[in-house]
Every structure is written in structure tokens, then in C-alpha cells.
Amino acid sequence: MDLLKILQLTLGLLSVPDHTDQSPVPSGNGQRCEEILPNIYISCKMRNLSSIPADIPSFIEILDFSFNHLEYLDDNVFPHLPHLFSLDLTRCHIRFIGSNSFEKMKNLTTLILTGNPIEQYESEAFSSLQRLQRLVVVDTNLSSLENLPLIPLTHLQELNAGTNNIEFFQIPPYVFNFTNFRLLDLHCNKIAFIAVSDTIALRETPNKNLTLILSRNQISHIEPGAFQGIHLKELHLRTAFVLSGAIKSCLKAMAGLTVDKLIIGNYRGANKIQTSEVDFLDGLCLFEFQEIYLLLKESTARGGDIFQCLTNASKISVVSSHLKQVKVPQFRRLKELQLKKNDFSYIPAAELSYQSTIETLKITDNKPQTYFYKPFIEMTALKYLEISRSHLSIQECCSKQFSYLPQLKYLNLSFNSELRLEGTAFTGLEQLETLDLQHTKVTQIGVLSSLSNLRNLKYLDICYTNTDFFVEHALSGLISLKVLRVSGNVFRGNTSTYLFRVLQNLEELDISNCGLGHLHPSTFTGLDKLKHLTVTNNKIREVEFLTHPSLGALKTIHIGTNNIITIPQHTLDRLPKNLTALDLSQNPIECTCAYAGFIKWTIENKAKLTDQNRILCQGPVDSRNTKVTEFDVNYCRHMSTIIITLTLGVVLLIFFLTLFVYKYQFYIRYACILLRGYRSTKMGECAYDAFVIYSSRDELWVMDELVENLENGVPPLQLCLHVRDFEVGKSITSNIIDEGILNSRKAIVVISQYFIESAWCKFEFEMAQSWLFLEGNLGIIVIILEDVEDDKMNRVLGLHKYVKNNTYLKWKKNPLSSMRFWTRLRKAVMSGKNTA
Ligand SMILES: *[C@@H]1O[C@H](CO)[C@@H](O)[C@H](O)[C@H]1NC(C)=O
Ligand SMILES: *[C@@H]1O[C@H](CO)[C@@H](O)[C@H](O)[C@H]1NC(C)=O
Numbered sequence: 001m002d003l004l005k006i007l008q009l010t011l012g013l014l015s016v017p018d019h020t021d022q023s024p025v026p027s028g029n030g031q032r033c034e035e036i037l038p039n040i041y042i043s044c045k046m047r048n049l050s051s052i053p054a055d056i057p058s059f060i061e062i063l064d065f066s067f068n069h070l071e072y073l074d075d076n077v078f079p080h081l082p083h084l085f086s087l088d089l090t091r092c093h094i095r096f097i098g099s100n101s102f103e104k105m106k107n108l109t110t111l112i113l114t115g116n117p118i119e120q121y122e123s124e125a126f127s128s129l130q131r132l133q134r135l136v137v138v139d140t141n142l143s144s145l146e147n148l149p150l151i152p153l154t155h156l157q158e159l160n161a162g163t164n165n166i167e168f169f170q171i172p173p174y175v176f177n178f179t180n181f182r183l184l185d186l187h188c189n190k191i192a193f194i195a196v197s198d199t200i201a202l203r204e205t206p207n208k209n210l211t212l213i214l215s216r217n218q219i220s221h222i223e224p225g226a227f228q229g230i231h232l233k234e235l236h237l238r239t240a241f242v243l244s245g246a247i248k249s250c251l252k253a254m255a256g257l258t259v260d261k262l263i264i265g266n267y268r269g270a271n272k273i274q275t276s277e278v279d280f281l282d283g284l285c286l287f288e289f290q291e292i293y294l295l296l297k298e299s300t301a302r303g304g305d306i307f308q309c310l311t312n313a314s315k316i317s318v319v320s321s322h323l324k325q326v327k328v329p330q331f332r333r334l335k336e337l338q339l340k341k342n343d344f345s346y347i348p349a350a351e352l353s354y355q356s357t358i359e360t361l362k363i364t365d366n367k368p369q370t371y372f373y374k375p376f377i378e379m380t381a382l383k384y385l386e387i388s389r390s391h392l393s394i395q396e397c398c399s400k401q402f403s404y405l406p407q408l409k410y411l412n413l414s415f416n417s418e419l420r421l422e423g424t425a426f427t428g429l430e431q432l433e434t435l436d437l438q439h440t441k442v443t444q445i446g447v448l449s450s451l452s453n454l455r456n457l458k459y460l461d462i463c464y465t466n467t468d469f470f471v472e473h474a475l476s477g478l479i480s481l482k483v484l485r486v487s488g489n490v491f492r493g494n495t496s497t498y499l500f501r502v503l504q505n506l507e508e509l510d511i512s513n514c515g516l517g518h519l520h521p522s523t524f525t526g527l528d529k530l531k532h533l534t535v536t537n538n539k540i541r542e543v544e545f546l547t548h549p550s551l552g553a554l555k556t557i558h559i560g561t562n563n564i565i566t567i568p569q570h571t572l573d574r575l576p577k578n579l580t581a582l583d584l585s586q587n588p589i590e591c592t593c594a595y596a597g598f599i600k601w602t603i604e605n606k607a608k609l610t611d612q613n614r615i616l617c618q619g620p621v622d623s624r625n626t627k628v629t630e631f632d633v634n635y636c637r638h639m640s641t642i643i644i645t646l647t648l649g650v651v652l653l654i655f656f657l658t659l660f661v662y663k664y665q666f667y668i669r670y671a672c673i674l675l676r677g678y679r680s681t682k683m684g685e686c687a688y689d690a691f692v693i694y695s696s697r698d699e700l701w702v703m704d705e706l707v708e709n710l711e712n713g714v715p716p717l718q719l720c721l722h723v724r725d726f727e728v729g730k731s732i733t734s735n736i737i738d739e740g741i742l743n744s745r746k747a748i749v750v751i752s753q754y755f756i757e758s759a760w761c762k763f764e765f766e767m768a769q770s771w772l773f774l775e776g777n778l779g780i781i782v783i784i785l786e787d788v789e790d791d792k793m794n795r796v797l798g799l800h801k802y803v804k805n806n807t808y809l810k811w812k813k814n815p816l817s818s819m820r821f822w823t824r825l826r827k828a829v830m831s832g833k834n835t836a
């Protein structure tokens with residue numbers, strides 16, 4: 001490091017310069033900043049940077065520079081960022097903020113300095129931040145608000161100075177001149193004492209819109225009159241007092257305060273407030289408030305007489321107070337009462353009865369098993385009643401308990417133990433518009449029409465109520481119903497097909513997780529207004545039902561987690577036209593080219609598909625868990641080309657094969673026959689002496705001469721002639737083999753011009769030739785009936801060679817020659833007969 005740099009460092013002109021000799025773009029350890037919203041929001045969080053990267057565009061609006069290293073801020077640290085409105089410098093080890101540090105970002109509205117060990121602010125540190133609305137100096141070693149150079153921040157609305165070391169409630173008076181100032185957060189400081197002199201400014205410059213947070217301080221004393229005449233919007237006093245004993249005296253000392261919303265109580269683990277000391281809230285009788293939130297974690301409540309000083313409140317929330325019972329005064333203007341996380345063993349309905357101002361009552365998260373003994377009576381304004389998550393059991397619900405509430409529109413009994421509905425469960429509750437019984441065991445809904453008189457009901461939630469729908473009219477009478485949720489129940493037989501038809505005004509239906517394997521399209525008959533349908537988590541394979549004409553108005557469909565492999569084209573073509581969102585996630589979709597049409601549809605309709613990252617291929621194996629919308633449909637196009645080419649090839653092959661077979665049919669048949677003959681080579685005694693192979697055109701000669709001379713001579717020879725001896729009905733080739741060749745000792749071939757021309761003879765002859773050759777028996781006798789040209793014989797049959805090597809006889813018509821001819825022929829046929 002050169003001398004100049006060291007000098008600059010000591011002068012605080014440079015930020016810690018370890019990497020400034022490189023380009024500052026990927027400064028620090030080289031990690032780049034991340035663009036969270038293009039051109040708007042850049043995050044350099046935890047990049048170990050020691051300066052602002054130079055490549056940050058000047059037009060960005062939000063910069064998160066938290067968890068880096070800056071230490072010294074001055075007018076050189078930040079580049080020109082004229083549009084920046086939010087700068088987060090959380091935990092950047094800043095110790096010093098010099099004058100005009102934020103000069104180049106005049107439009108800053110939010111500055112976060114949380115977690116910096118700031119030792120000094122120069123008096124002009126914030127001088128260019130006239131537009132700043134929100135300053136966060138949480139956990140910055142601040143010991144007094146007067147150390148902050150806030151004067152220029154005339155537009156400041158929120159100052160968050162929690163988790164510091166502030167001991168005195170001294171607020172610079174000019175802060176109250178900031179016209180929009182509305183939040184002063186001093187939580188988790190060390191304020192112990194508030195004097196009348198500390199609040200002069202608050203009194204003199206009234207700001208009825210101010211929220212003051214003093215929670216988690218250690219206030220032990222408030223000078224009486226300190227809050228006299230002050231009007232605050234909100235005051236937070238949770239665990240604000242050093243001892244629970246101090247609450248009582250401090251609240252009394254706050255007499256004369258007016259506050260719209262008071263939040264009081266303690267945090268878990270903080271000092272306990274003994275609600276058994278029923279008078280700890282007595283001071284509240286001395287000041288005015290509209291809403292009160294009592295959050296009494298870990299208190300040991302007994303009396304429940306906590307409402308004594310709350311009679312003028314309009315909204316009361318008592319949370320975690322472990323009340324076992326309540327004493328309720330006559331409230332004057334209470335509109336909303338919430339009792340959350342208490343220990344009631346029964347619903348305090350009798351105690352709350354006759355309160356005619358309460359419109360909203362919520363009793364939730366009650367700990368032990370809760371019962372209902374007495375009904376609510378004469379709560380004439382009550383519209384909204386929620387008793388949920390409270391281990392509630394009611395034996396004869398619900399008329400008995402709630403029918404004296406003439407205005408009741410909303411009843412929420414969800415997440416309880418058990419409700420036993422009577423036959424006429426809701427008589428007197430006809431005005432109900434919302435009924436939520438989800439996750440509570442409800443008996444009888446599926447068996448009786450217990451809901452039938454709720455003709456104004458618009459919203460019904462009976463999910464997971466352990467309901468078995470046995471009867472088709474279980475939902476009859478609900479003519480106004482718009483939203484129905486029945487997931488997690490069971491439909492017996494085909495009740496689901498008929499159950500919903502009465503609900504002509506239904507807009508939203510949820511039948512997820514009902515174990516449905518199939519939905520008949522007519523399930524939706526008459527539901528012409530249905531816009532949202534959820535059937536997730538069933539076992540549905542086919543979505544044909546989506547094409548039912550009544551579903552034309554559907555906009556969103558959830559059929560995730562079913563057994564859908566694909567959706568056929570004719571269904572896709574008829575999906576509701578106004579569909580904007582389709583959830584198909586977690587189905588076992590088959591990504592094969594056979595279903596390419598469906599996959600192509602998903603790609604083309606991506607905009608409509610929700611949760612695309614979970615629409616995955618289940619098969620085939622090599623595509624498993626890839627996104628369906630990323631499937632390469634072109635691959636299928638290639639595949640189909642390949643398949644077409646292959647098919648064409650096979651067809652051609654078959655064609656040529658057929659041609660080949662046709663052309664060489666004899667040779668092929670011959671080969672087959674040879675094989676067959678060879679297999680049955682062991683045969684019995686021959687039935688014929690000779691098998692005659694001849695052309696049918698030579699039949700006259702064969703019949704008149706050959707048969708005459710050989711069969712009628714002495715000894716008579718037995719000839720096999722195909723015209724005479726072949727069995728009827730047997731194929732000719734079989735006959736040749738069985739009767740002719742295999743059953744004859746010799747073959748006589750009659751060669752003539754006709755024979756040479758006849759393919760059939762050629763075949764018979766070749767077969768005989770080969771057979772005899774296989775047998776090693778020279779049993780062929782050739783008769784040349786008329787002269788045939790040598791080369792013809794040669795060309796056509798290869799007979800020439802054969803004829804040369806074997807006995808052959810030439811027929812001559814003159815008597816002498818023919819005499820000799822017959823003798824020789826007879827001899828040739830007879831030869832070997834007795835040796836066999
Ligand atoms: C952060 O940067 C400093 C130098 O500026 C370096 O010594 C340190 O190892 C870096 N830390 C990490 C976690 O990269
Ligand atoms: C009061 O403060 C709220 C936010 O806390 C703000 O919306 C409202 O505009 C302020 N009203 C006045 C009159 O300043």
C-alpha cells in the first residue's frame with residue numbers, strides 16, 4: 001500500500017481500501033451483486049464488499065447493501081443515485097457518518113442503519129435527506145435521541161430507535177413539528193422514568209396521529225400529569241414496566257391520557273403479571289381509549305375481573321390470559337370482543353348475554369375441553385361469532401345455543417371436537433350467511449337434511465367433518481349457496497353424482513381429498529355458475545367431466561395430485577372457454593410420443609397452467625421428473641418420420657419378398673418338401689413300382705402306350721399317375737410326395753417338348769431327382785419321347801447332365817424298336833425290386 005493511500009485512509013476519505021486498487025465492480029471477495037428487480041432493486045447483501053460497486057446503474061431505486069464493510073461514511077462513499085429511495089446499510093460496521101454522506105441520493109425516503117456500532121454523526125450527516133420518511137437506527141449504540149442530527153428531516157414520518165441505550169424520555173421538540181411524524185419506536189431501551197418536563201413538546205404540539213412504542217423498557221416511575229391532555233393514536237406498553245407492581249402506579253400516573261389503541265401486557269418470559277391482583281389495571285379507569293389489547297403471556301389468571309376499567313372500550317382483545325371465567329360488566333360501546341388462548345371449561349355465553357352492542361365475538365384457541373351449557377341470549381347486535389380451535393363439544397347443536405341471536409350472519413365453529421346435529425339443527429338461524437364447521441367432527445350431515453332451512457347461506461365449509469354422505473338430498477335447501485367446501489369427507493355409492501344438483505347458485509366447489517376415483521359428468525348438471533372447481537388429491541384418471549356443458553363458466557380448475565396420465569385431444573378441445581388457471585401438478589403424466597398432443601397443448605397453454613414446476617413426467621423412466629412443459633415435442637416429430645420410413649421399408653421388403661417367392665415358388669416349395677421328406681425318410685413297403693412324371697399334353701402316350709405295356713404285361717407293374725392315383729382333396733404337392741415319390745421305387749420321366757415347357761413337370765422331376773439323390777438310389781428312368789434341343793434341356797433343367805449319367809431310353813415308333821424299348825424299360829423298373 002502506498003503512502004498516499006494510507007494518508008487517505010487516515011483522513012477517512014476512502015473506505016477500507018483492500019480491494020480498491022482493483023476494479024471495484026466485483027469488489028470485496030469478488031461476489032457480484034444481484035439484480036432482484038431489473039433496473040430497480042439490487043441486492044449486495046453479504047458480499048463482503050468494502051465499497052459500493054461502480055457498475056451499479058445510477059437509475060436504481062432500491063439498494064440492499066447490508067452485511068458488508070463500510071466503517072466510515074462521507075460524501076465520497078456513494079455514487080450518484082438520484083432515483084434511489086431505499087437504502088439498507090444493516091450491519092456494515094459503520095462507526096462514523098460524516099457530513100453530507102447521503103448528498104448524492106436526494107430522493108431517499110428510507111434509510112436503514114440497523115446494527116451499526118455508530119460512534120459519531122456529524123451535525124450535517126443527514127443534511128441532504130429532506131425527503132426522508134423512515135429512519136431506522138435500531139441497535140446502533142444510541143444513548144439519546146438528541147445525538148441524532150434530525151433537524152433537516154422535515155418529512156420524517158417514522159423513527160425507529162429500538163434496542164438502544166436510551167435512558168431518558170427526551171425527544172427533541174422540533175420532531176413534533178414534522179407535519180407527518182407518526183411513529184416513534186423506542187422499544188427495548190432503558191427508559192426508567194418519565195417526567196412532566198419530558199413531554200412538554202408532546203403536549204404543546206398535539207399530534208393525534210402519533211404511535212408511541214415503549215414496550216420492553218424498564219419504567220419504574222411516571223410523574224403524575226406527564227400524560228395529562230395528550231392524545232396518541234397508539235401506545236404500546238408491553239413489558240414496559242420494571243416490576244409488575246409498577247404497572248398499577250404508572251398507569252394511574254398516566255391519568256388524563258387519551259389513546260385510540262392501547263396495547264398492554266407482557267411477553268413470554270418477561271416479568272409475570274399476576275392477574276390475581278385484579279386491580280392492576282385500575283389506572284385504566286383514569287384514561288380514555290377505544291381499543292385495548294391485553295396480551296398477558298404467562299400470567300396466572302384467577303379472577304377474570306379484568307374488564308372493570310374497560311367498559312368504555314369499543315374493541316377488546318384479551319390474549320393468553322389463562323382466564324378460567326370472566327366477570328363481564330355492561331359495556332357501553334363494545335363492538336368487538338376477542339378472548340384468545342384462555343382456559344375456559346365452558347363457553348361464557350350466559351356471562352356475555354344481554355350485551356347489546358357487541359357485533360363481533362371471537363373465542364378461540366381455548367385450552368381445555370370446552371362445553372356449552374347456556375345459550376347466548378339477547379345479544380341483539382351480534383353478527384359474527386367465532387368459537388374455533390377450542391376443543392368444543394356440543395351435544396345438541398345448534399338451534400339451542402345460537403337461535404336467540406337475531407342478527408347472526410357468520411358462525412364459525414371450526415377446529416373443535418364434536419358437534420352433534422339435531423334433525424332441525426339450524427331452526428331459527430335462517431339468516432346465516434356463513435357457516436364454517438371444518439375440522440370438527442359433525443354427526444348427521446350426510447344422513448339427514450340438517451342444513452335444509454339455511455336458505456340464505458352463501459358459504460359453507462364442512463371439510464374434514466368426518467362426514468359420510470349417504471343420502472342425495474343432504475344439501476337440499478341451500479339455494480343461495482355460492483361457496484361449498486367438502487374436502488376430506490366420503491361419498492357413499494354414487495351420492496356425489498346427485499348431491500350438488502340443487503346448488504344452482506354455486507360458484508366455488510372444493511371436493512378435494514374425498515377418495516374419488518371417478519367423477520360422472522352429470523355431477524355438475526345445473527351448476528351453470530360454477531367458476532372455481534377443486535378436485536385435488538383424489539384418484540381421478542379421466543377429466544371428461546370438465547367438458548360438461550354446465551361447466552362453461554369455469555375459470556379455475558385444480559386437479560393436482562390425481563392419477564391423470566394424459567388428457568385426450570377431444571377433451572382438451574372442449575375445455576371451458578373462460579379457463580384462466582389449471583392446476584395439473586403432481587399427476588403421473590406419461591411423456592411419450594403417444595401423448596404428444598397433450599404435451600404440446602400444455603406447452604401452448606403454459607400461461608394457464610399454475611404451479612408448472614410440479615407438472616412432471618412420471619414416465620418413461622428416462623424422462624422421469626422432468627417438467628412436462630419442457631418436453632421436446634420435435635423429438636416426436638422425428639420419431640414419427642423414422643417410424644414412417646421404417647414402415648415403408650418393411651412394406652417394400654415384403655413386396656419384394658412376395659415377388660421373389662412368387663418367382664421362385666417352386667424352388668421354395670421344393671426346399672420345404674425336401675426337408676419334410678428327409679424327416680420321414682423311413683417308410684414302409686412301396687405301393688408303386690414307378691411314379692410317372694409327364695406333361696399332361698403327353699397323357700395320350702402315357703395312357704395308351706406306357707400304362708398299356710407296363711401294367712398289363714407280365715409281371716404287371718404298378719404305376720403311379722397323378723391323374724389317376726392322387727388322393728382327392730390333398731394338395732398336389734403333398735400328393736406328389738406321399739403318393740408319388742415316397743410310395744414309389746422309381747420315377748419315370750417322360751421328356752418331350754411339352755415337358756420342357758411345363759414348369760410343373762420340371763418341379764416334379766427335380767424333386768424326384770433330389771429325393772433319390774438323397775436316398776443314394778439311382779431310381780430315375782428317363783424316356784425321351786421326342787428330340788429336344790440339347791441346349792434347351794440344358795438351360796431349362798440342367799437335365800442334360802443328368803440324362804448323360806443315367807439310363808435313358810429313346811422312344812421310337814417302329815415296332816422293333818418299341819419292342820426293345822419296352823423290354824429295357826421293364827427291366828429298368830424291375831431292377832432292385834427284389835433286393836429291397
Ligand atoms: C472478507 O474480506 C476480507 C478483506 O476485505 C477478507 O479478509 C475476508 O476473508 C473476507 N471474508 C469472507 C468470508 O470472504
Ligand atoms: C396517520 O397515520 C397513518 C399511518 O399510521 C396515515 O396513513 C395517515 O395518513 C395519518 N393521518 C394524518 C392525518 O396524518
Ligand SMILES: *[C@@H]1O[C@H](CO)[C@@H](O)[C@H](O)[C@H]1NC(C)=O
Nearest residue numbers: 284285286308309310311312
Ligand atoms: C366511561 O365514560 C363515562 C363518560 O362517558 C365516564 O363517566 C366513565 O367514568 C367512563 N368509565 C371508565 C371505566 O372509564
Ligand SMILES: *[C@@H]1O[C@H](CO)[C@@H](O)[C@H](O)[C@H]1NC(C)=O
Nearest residue numbers: 386388389412414415434436
Ligand atoms: C373460521 O375460523 C378458522 C380458525 O380461525 C379460520 O381459519 C377460518 O378461515 C374461519 N372461516 C371463515 C369462513 O372465516
Ligand SMILES: *[C@@H]1O[C@H](CO)[C@@H](O)[C@H](O)[C@H]1NC(C)=O
Nearest residue numbers: 551552553554576577578579
Ligand atoms: C366468459 O367470460 C366473459 C367475459 O368475462 C363473459 O362475458 C362470458 O359470459 C363468459 N362465458 C361463459 C360461458 O361464462
